Amino acid sequence: MSEKETKRRDFLFTATYAVGAVGIGAVVWPMIDQMNPDASVKALASTEVDVSSVNPGNTITVLWRGKPVFIRRRTVEEIAEAKSVKMEELKDPEKDEDRAKNPEWLVMLGVCTHLGCVPLDNKGDYNGWFCPCHGSHYDISGRIRKGPAPTNMEVPKYEFVNASTIKIG
């Protein structure tokens, strides 16, 4: 094959491939995107919870976006313990103040950051939560201390609507 100069036909081939690729992409994308969360799933974005009946030292679990949310009313000792932990001891360093703006109430997704199981409360080596699936230990601030989970349990967006009602989402 000799060195060829670019011909009219080469341009036609390239243009055809390019238009074809765009066309295929335009057909494939809706097929992929239909699997993403639909409008009705997205609509269930926030939940209000009445927490007036929760006693200190207890945790309630509510469902938000199909996932459990732990709401724990912590005791004075628990708050002191959570605040006393040194940052160097943590795998995913985060201050307790940043996780619980009102230190009495810890609100977080009850989903282990390893593979998504629901950890059990008042269990584990750090008086917090313990995930039964693959053995991750969390402290009383929901921070990962031991085990395969990479990060602390996630704190969702939430606010106190009034003294006894929390709005999650």
Place this chain on the structure above:
Amino acid sequence: MSDHDYTPKSKAGKWFNDRLPLLTLANHLTDYPTPKNLNYWWTFGGILTFCLITQIVTGLTLAMHYIAHADMAFESVEHIMRDVNYGWLIRYIHANGASMFFLAVYIHIFRSLFYGSYKAPREIIWIIGIIIYLLMMAAAFMGYVLPWGQMSFWGATVITNLFSAIPLVGEGIVTWLWGGYSVDNPTLTRFFTLHYLIPFLILGLVVLHIWALHVPGNNNPIGIDIKKPSKDTVPFHPYIVIKDGFALLMFMIVFAFFVFYTPNILGHADNYIEADPLVTPAHIVPEWYLLPFYAILRSVPDKLLGVVAMLSAILILAALPWLDTSKIRSAVFRPLYKQFYWILVADVLILGYVGAMPAEGLYLLIARVATAYYFLHFLVVLPVLGLKEKTLPVPLSITEPVLGGSPNLATARNKESLK
């Protein structure tokens, strides 16, 4: 495809065959020359075909009664068990059939490992087999989700969360797989669709698997190349058909034992509790056939690396034809490989056992050692062994030790050389 010309006897047959050569194909399949020394470990290909067809037929009938909806799936499965005529039988065959399928495929794979069936010129057969195995695991996993019990739900949660280990895009992929922010109805309906689709993909790959097999022909217990057809071969029908048929009957006895006497022994009691997104069962374990890989996942204390190790454990098999450097196929003539083979079998069984146990203390230690050995076997032992091992002399043909007049190979070969 046939090695010899074939003409149908009847005029109508000839007319049809000239237009669509199905009769030529049928003739190729019946006359197909097969090594005469194939043992019972070679009957599992036929058994696996039976398993696939059983799963498709029972699956189709279950789909006539099952409802793929998060609110109704669990009840519809109980409806199948209690109300549908013979529903209990069809469901127990389907559920235990999955286990029987994996039992047969593991024997089939370890047969290949022992006799070196994955080596040249059969690499493509082997790789197609690995793809079928991966699809089987996907189908089994998604099928297990459909009854929407506690193990279904939390198994689905844990396995789909494996993808969240991927840096940057992981979370987005998991949300996309779920069609929401947790495993829920959209997840169930798409799993049902894919669970329905995959067996037919497997069926197509099985055709390719057999097609690729019929190019070089079967490997055999002594692992040598043989002339086809020759005095070393017998036609597939009736010789292999009868042998496969007998083995299939034996296999069906085991199958029927599980279905009729202990239909739930391989399942988990937790799956008879309806899915609850607020409570994780105390001890989550996958089905027995996935336990070795689950043990590998848990033995690595890092999320991403654990997932990588688990996937590598499966994908490393695809590279096996190039990792094993020995030219000798059958372990019969490889005294050292034979020992390492049995160590690997023990290693995988140990991984399976610790995969079912809690990931702590001694179990975790054993899982780590066994995981390390698993990779060592494929990445170090096999490549080195092929270069260092002193193999035994390989006979020139299947019939040589017999027709040479002595069961002793060395004597037979001596006689042969005196002629």
